[in-house]
Amino acid sequence: MDSPNIYGKEEQKWTIDAKSSLLNLKLNEVWAYRDLLVLLVRRDFVSFYKQTILGPLWFFIQPLFTTIIFTFIFGNLAGISTDGLPKPLFYMAGITAWNYFADCLTKTSSVFRDNAGIFGKVYFPRLIMPLSIVVSNLVRFGVQMLLFLILMAYYYFTGASFNISWAISLFPVIVLLMALLGLGAGMIISAMTTKYRDLAFLIGFGVQLLMYATTVIYPLSEAIKKYPTYAWIIKYNPMTPIIETFRYGFLGEGSFSWFSLAYAMIVTLILLIVGTIIFNKVERNFVDTV
């Protein structure tokens, strides 16, 4: 089967050491395993709708129903302003973006526990797993974006008042920011949950609470108007500028500022770096404590 002279190839030398350098993120290894990343994403996507009747349609159902419920409860019952935008459009913009971030965060935060079986038996750069989560969710996000665009088209042709602004060109940046923010925060939590399970409980409802501290169901302008003293919590939540920019780009309404977007970028970067370092540190021994 193999060529008998397998030693003819250049051999990689390796060492396994008790101590590792914190900043060696082994990104070259991650690159070497890029095929695995693709296959894991494929696995997630394919196994999601195997043996279902509606198949990939399930990707639509959750945001659609959430939008309907939000429109009724927050829009009509509570009467929260939507900056003059059609209510379903306003909510779906928030939900689509928020879901992507929230999925990245919660799935990444349980990555060690969910994959303890595989991690305990075979080595591959562990970073592949959270990366595959972020990319798999991107597929899902893409499908949901399609739904959002369909809704936009519907309102456009029925003559509702919204207009796409130049900020739509920031869309790739926003997606990247959401992915990395979820990844960074998720990795920090994942590393801590291997030893202290408490955080796993926190994350479940924490993400839900965080949604209310983000401008998903209300515009930032409204929050500042009603609670001028507490609005800073919402303002300094890094997801707020991301969602505001998203809305501003696609619907033309929202509090966009370069300053707050830069702020979100810095927070994302810090969380990402800290997260990767902690993740790499925990990865080495988590099998013993999980």
Place this chain on the structure above:
Amino acid sequence: MSDIAIKVENLSKAYQLGQIGTGTISRDLERWYARIRGKEDPFLRIGESNDQNTKSASDIVWSLKDINFEIEQGDAVGIIGRNGAGKSTLLKILSKVTAPTTGKISGKGRIASLLEVGTGFHPELSGRENIFLNGAILGMRKKEIQRKLDEIVDFAGIERYLDTPVKRYSSGMYVRLAFAVAAHLESEILIVDEVLAVGDAEFQKKCLGKMGEVSKGQGRTVLFVSHNMGAVKQLCNSGIVLKNGLVSYKSDNISEVINKYLTTDDRELSNSLNIDGKKYKNQYFIPLMINTKKTSYSLKEEVEISILGEVLEPNSSLQIGFSLYDADGNNLLWSFHTDTITQNSFPKGKIKLTTSITPYLLNEGKYYISLGVAIFNQFWIIDPDNNNDRIYFEINGGFDFSNFWTEKRPGILAKKFNWKLEK
């Protein structure tokens, strides 16, 4: 070819016993504080070996302690030792699943480790999809798998099922497929834990053949852990015996290593074994002791075996007995008290059962018996295949009832049959 493939230096691995999670924050802070002052870690101080039977003050246990060895390229090395000797820990560190506490390993060449078959298989995906996924998890590139796909499918013998989800596979097919993927990985070093225990005898043979081909034919380095001494002997040319986290013996002659392992372990030499019966949690029976009169018998002596235990609750389905194995770990027979004792159930309290293996039955060699206790047809209280409460004995003295052949004859049995001349 005398290059060093793997070099292990002062390798140690500590594990924490007991609960992890409660009170660990204060402990983590304490360790961290000691570290920043440049002091020794207060929880790793006590250097004792890993004897699982003795209680110790510290709840840190050294699963491996200062291990040193080198493995040459192209060697097939058997790593043997009792359960808990540190074999699996060593393999885990070598496969980079967990990091060592101190020390280092250096080497060259890609490592493929097979600590479990079918890691990462997804039940919903088809055989083909799983081949790619599993191969990628093991470190293969996609085009590499593509190139070997036919070979893998052929080895596993699942061509008809290639596009069926693996959840519909029989367990045998599943294992075959999983092993096939791993066996076709192009690596310079192959690490195999006891994964061959699964699958039928024919497939085990095929796997061993494949591994032999890998080590002998292609000059790859193989590390093999198994309790099956027959397989180790067949596959490996050198061996390492681990005991309580230390290398207790090491040689380039595998037969010598196996012999040493089977004879020198102090616990295995003794003909009497006190059992910590409480570990077998059940409401019916607690074993206390198993013994034979001696450790060495001649062919014409009977091997007397006694089992001491305490009946907690009378049960007419209770079966107490043992399983007899040869040195290669082949199960020769099972024997239970119900074979000849017809009393319905034992009363509460201590009991002693004795029996003996008839003379002129077992050939020269080493054997062990392992306790087996069950509630008949329901469950094992002590599974003879899966416990360490064993005693070892040996039979020697040749085939003394024949004038023509006084030396050891081939075979496991040395039974004398009656021959008659009819014409």
